[in-house]
Amino acid sequence: MSFPVQPLLATTQAKSLVELQLIQPLWNQYGGLYRAHIDDGRSVIAKWVVPPADQGGLGHQRKLRSYQVELDWYRHHAEYCGEVSRVPAYLGEHLLDNGTLMVLEDLATAGFSPLSQDQGHSHLEAMIRWLAGFHARFMGSAPDGLWEQGCYWHLATRPDEWAAMEPGPLKDAAVAIDTQLQGARYQSLVHGDAKVANFLGNDFGQVAAVDFQYVGGGAGIRDLVYLLGSVLSDDALEAHAFELLDRYCQALIEQLRAKGWDVAQLDAVLAEQSALFPFAWADFERFLQGWKPGHWKLGRFSQAMTRRALALL
Incomplete structure (x- = not known):
């Protein structure tokens, strides 16, 4: 399964992806955390959540809920943390047929x-x-x-x-x-x-x-x-x-x-x-x-x- 480049470009309003680096896979192979370098000189963090189709049970439901919670956190709460408790800025998301792409500030640039x-x-x-x-x-x-x-x-x-x-x-x-x-x-x-x-x-x-x-x-x-x-x-x-x-x-x-x-x-x-x-x-x-x-x-x-x-x- 290839990384969703076009949704990333749409979310960041960039024209092209220059380089994509896998930082780490998500727990239990639920996707990956990436650093994406785009054509305007920026780098952003892309959290690509792709839940396995053959999972079930309480643990699977807990993980699915956890990614929705994280998305809601960045959408509605993260901006109130300020500099005292620094967190990445939320840049947007793209809902996919098989998961979610969430785009965040790359704290390495700070x-x-x-x-x-x-x-x-x-x-x-x-x-x-x-x-x-x-x-x-x-x-x-x-x-x-x-x-x-x-x-x-x-x-x-x-x-x-x-x-x-x-x-x-x-x-x-x-x-x-x-x-x-x-x-x-x-x-x-x-x-x-x-x-x-x-x-x-x-x-x-x-x-x-x-x-x-x-x-x-x-x-x-x-x-x-x-x-x-x-x-x-x-x-x-x-x-x-x-x-x-x-x-x-x-x-x-x-x-x-x-x-x-x-x-x-x-x-x-x-x-x-x-x-x-x-x-x-x-x-x-x-x-x-x-x-x-x-x-x-x-x-x-x-x-x-x-x-x-x-x-x-």
Whole structure:
């Protein structure tokens, strides 16, 4: 199947395609992510979604929904992020007989490049500030057109993984943990897949985020937990996790104060973020235990946070 060149040219109003580079295939062969150089000197990112025809089941439906959510995110929400939480600009889309072509700003032209795992350590504070700015910007916003509950691992979309878990206290408490997170008073939009691989950085220590297939409503602390777990080892988590939680909270408070929130509201936000921290860890541990029981993220710190969450219940 050949890349849809004419729809790309129609969307970008270019006359010809100079060069096309595959950046990476999409998960489970649902298409590809491309960098397209066009005749006016620009380069753009083209996300070509072509779902396999022979797929079925809950996982397939979740992926189809995720690409529609991402399209709605870029159409209607991304422009409000601003420079604090940089994302690619939406340039347009073209609906195809067998999928969708979405065209986005190429952040490489603004000096951004993908972060390696090692760079994740040096850019961690910038990524935390990105999350704090994102959550503050959308605090209280309705997830219109997005996942009602963001994050790719939340319980309602992962019944198969829950069923695969070994019997035990965490499996028994899965609904109660999910209820704690859904019941957060200060809901925002969450990125939903805020790992290092979905951030780009520049030479000035700034970051931008991509891949918004699982953006939706939720408690922002879930994004922070997922980010920390994607960057830090067990030793580093044990040494620095609560310090980094404090830095996230302070950055969140600064952004909310700038929006005019009063002291009582800010104190309540701080208290809720801290209270939900172990529940967010336990929730992700629940997913991993069902999806891949031997995963490296199932470490000492995650287990300690899970025990704390179960004790709090």
